[in-house]
Amino acid sequence: MTGILAQLSGALASGRVEIVDLTHRLTPDFPVMVLPPEFGQCAPFRKTEVSAYDHRGPAWRWNEITMNEHTGTHFDAPSHWITGRDVPDGATDSIPVRNFVGPVVVIDFTAEAAADEDALLEVAHIQAWEDLHGRIPADCWVFLRTDWSKRQGAAYLNLREDGAHSPGPSPEAIRFLVEERDIRGFGTETVGTDAGQAGHLDPPYPAHATLHGAGRYGLQCMCDLDRLPATGAVLLAAPLKIENGSGSPLRVLALVEKEG
Amino acid sequence: MTEPLQPPPKKNPLKRTRVPVSPPGTRSRAATALAVMAAEGRFALQHCADCGRIQYPPRDLCRACLSGALQWRDTDPMGQLVAETAIRATPDTHFRDRLPIRIGTVLLDAGPSLICRLHGDVSGDDRVRVINRIDAAGQAILLALPLKEVPHMQDDPALRALSCDPRHRRVLITDARAPEAPALARALLKAGASRVFLGLPEAWKPFPARSELEDIGNCSIMPLDVTDIDSVRELAAGIGGKTDILINNARFIRPGGALARPDTIFARQELDTGCLGLMRLAQTFGRAMAARGEDGVNNATAWVNILPIGALVPQPGFGLSSATGAAALAISHGMRADMRGSGVRVMNLYTGPMDDEWHQELPPPKVTPSALARAIVSALIAGQEEATAGEIARDLHARWRDDPALAIREALAK
Numbered sequence: 001m002t003g004i005l006a007q008l009s010g011a012l013a014s015g016r017v018e019i020v021d022l023t024h025r026l027t028p029d030f031p032v033m034v035l036p037p038e039f040g041q042c043a044p045f046r047k048t049e050v051s052a053y054d055h056r057g058p059a060w061r062w063n064e065i066t067m068n069e070h071t072g073t074h075f076d077a078p079s080h081w082i083t084g085r086d087v088p089d090g091a092t093d094s095i096p097v098r099n100f101v102g103p104v105v106v107i108d109f110t111a112e113a114a115a116d117e118d119a120l121l122e123v124a125h126i127q128a129w130e131d132l133h134g135r136i137p138a139d140c141w142v143f144l145r146t147d148w149s150k151r152q153g154a155a156y157l158n159l160r161e162d163g164a165h166s167p168g169p170s171p172e173a174i175r176f177l178v179e180e181r182d183i184r185g186f187g188t189e190t191v192g193t194d195a196g197q198a199g200h201l202d203p204p205y206p207a208h209a210t211l212h213g214a215g216r217y218g219l220q221c222m223c224d225l226d227r228l229p230a231t232g233a234v235l236l237a238a239p240l241k242i243e244n245g246s247g248s249p250l251r252v253l254a255l256v257e258k259e260g
Numbered sequence: 261m262t263e264p265l266q267p268p269p270k271k272n273p274l275k276r277t278r279v280p281v282s283p284p285g286t287r288s289r290a291a292t293a294l295a296v297m298a299a300e301g302r303f304a305l306q307h308c309a310d311c312g313r314i315q316y317p318p319r320d321l322c323r324a325c326l327s328g329a330l331q332w333r334d335t336d337p338m339g340q341l342v343a344e345t346a347i348r349a350t351p352d353t354h355f356r357d358r359l360p361i362r363i364g365t366v367l368l369d370a371g372p373s374l375i376c377r378l379h380g381d382v383s384g385d386d387r388v389r390v391i392n393r394i395d396a397a398g399q400a401i402l403l404a405l406p407l408k409e410v411p412h413m414q415d416d417p418a419l420r421a422l423s424c425d426p427r428h429r430r431v432l433i434t435d436a437r438a439p440e441a442p443a444l445a446r447a448l449l450k451a452g453a454s455r456v457f458l459g460l461p462e463a464w465k466p467f468p469a470r471s472e473l474e475d476i477g478n479c480s481i482m483p484l485d486v487t488d489i490d491s492v493r494e495l496a497a498g499i500g501g502k503t504d505i506l507i508n509n510a511r512f513i514r515p516g517g518a519l520a521r522p523d524t525i526f527a528r529q530e531l532d533t534g535c536l537g538l539m540r541l542a543q544t545f546g547r548a549m550a551a552r553g554e555d556g557v558n559n560a561t562a563w564v565n566i567l568p569i570g571a572l573v574p575q576p577g578f579g580l581s582s583a584t585g586a587a588a589l590a591i592s593h594g595m596r597a598d599m600r601g602s603g604v605r606v607m608n609l610y611t612g613p614m615d616d617e618w619h620q621e622l623p624p625p626k627v628t629p630s631a632l633a634r635a636i637v638s639a640l641i642a643g644q645e646e647a648t649a650g651e652i653a654r655d656l657h658a659r660w661r662d663d664p665a666l667a668i669r670e671a672l673a674k
Contacts, residue, residue: 028488
């Protein structure tokens with residue numbers, strides 16, 4: 001008899017289960033969230049050589065890196081938002097590790113996002129998805145695929161004088177996912193879990209407010225969501241164990257079973 | 261008649277780039293004080309507080325009354341050329357390349373006579389105006405100019421060597437997003453710069469000034485973020501060898517001092533941009549430019565650091581900015597020493613509060629983008645190492661020169 005893990009190892013070795021990387025490279029010019037300048041900002045990624053097989057260290061190469069907890073492909077812990085400040089186990093070091101591995105479903109919102117850069121995911125979109133793929137199971141990650149990660153440079157944040165323009169969930173949709181479907185977390189390809197104009201919604205930044213207030217997690221700045229099936233993938237997303245951290249850059253991987 | 265300077269031909273890749281050789285740099289302490297005046301573009305001589313005599317060359321005591329109470333004061337630079345000659349042979353490696361060197365004796369209207377270099381359009385018994393400039397060794401050189409502007413006056417080889425004229429030179433402005441960038445680019449091109457490179461940080465953000473800069477012509481916008489060593493290195497690899505003047509205007513400003521916030525986030529960003537950014541540029545562009553101080557008509561000639569006047573006299577309400585300026589100033593002095601002799605001048609340009617979003621609540625006078633641009637270009641043409649932009653910087657700089665401790669106490673008094 002072979003156990004589940006042995007079967008998984010076999011499937012990974014044979015290629016029947018593929019590991020998909022949903023992570024952007026950490027580079028100095030990857031866009032970060034921009035706030036009004038009087039607020040503290042999200043520091044972009046920076047890397048400085050400490051030595052590179054030279055007089056600073058003859059046989060080794062290593063770099064010093066700096067960034068914000070919310071730089072690049074990153075995880076939002078509940079305590080990131082004021083609504084989640086009192087959530088038990090709401091920081092990166094106290095979240096139960098079982099929550100870092102689990103199922104994920106992907107809602108394809110690419111057509112809507114292509115048609116309207118401010119497109120909001122509504123409850124009706126979720127219900128239409130469920131008509132095709134079945135009810136979203138409890139304690140599951142939900143990813144919103146928009147293909148936004150394929151945008152380059154200034155088109156990614158899509159900042160204009162009235163702020164950023166990018167898709168995200170409506171207040172009702174995120175409440176539906178948390179309260180009616182009891183999801184574990186919500187993930188996006190955009191710079192945040194909320195839409196670019198979400199500051200004007202009620203409540204402002206509904207994904208942050210609702211998810212984190214209910215002790216749920218966020219993942220953002222992901223890429224290659226088009227390589228995931230609508231259902232059936234397993235997500236591996238463990239933030240760094242930062243003491244009382246509000247979030248963390250991380251490597252987001254998905255296990256995908258190949259058909260046939 | 262000064263021959264107009266021609267744009268330099270393309271470099272011959274088979275010829276070695278000439279190596280900068282410093283002129284002699286040793287002077288007495290009194291003569292070094294003349295270089296302090298030269299760095300500020302001032303023609304100043306020693307005035308005896310006891311007998312009133314003006315003397316040249318600088319000495320430790322008054323040659324008339326032996327008083328030690330000598331004061332450096334701006335002095336009437338007008339005078340009469342009374343004798344001239346030319347040096348046609350020298351074993352000195354710096355001057356050997358510049359022969360013949362015309363020198364003359366000028367009798368100043370203010371009294372003393374002095375021996376100085378002569379502009380090509382000065383001869384005979386001309387009335388002249390003497391200027392005090394620093395040379396590549398950082399020491400004072402006096403040069404007699406024609407009283408009236410003559411055609412192509414700035415193109416005289418002796419005068420051009422003592423200035424950092426943008427004419428026929430390529431200039432890098434390190435922050436295209438700074439409000440003064442378009443005005444500065446225009447002023448440099450108007451002064452004859454052949455090209456202006458502008459460094460653009462965070463290309464993933466909108467850049468509304470892009471079309472304004474592109475419309476100016478001869479402007480190249482290139483990615484550059486002084487807080488990212490890879491970005492600085494990459495640009496230096498591209499244009500480090502053809503940057504003749506570098507103007508570092510990259511800055512991050514937030515009001516407040518050490519107690520303004522319960523963290524060091526803004527302070528770190530200020531220092532990372534204003535101080536460490538300068539170091540990153542120095543480690544890349546600085547080294548490339550120092551090697552090109554003798555590279556013909558468009559040799560590397562100047563490095564300009566734009567610093568807040570708070571670098572000298574801390575400004576109330578702008579403690580972080582003052583601290584960053586002071587740190588950058590110390591780096592700048594070190595660079596000046598490191599680059600001394602290369603022919604590349606390191607200029608500190610101190611500004612008063614700029615007319616920008618971070619000084620919005622301060623009353624005028626404030627430094628407008630065009631005033632800053634004018635101050636930079638005129639200080640370059642005048643070959644200065646120390647310059648100010650705006651009334652507040654000029655006033656505080658003078659107070660600081662007079663009595664630093666008093667100036668600081670006065671600035672921070674409630």
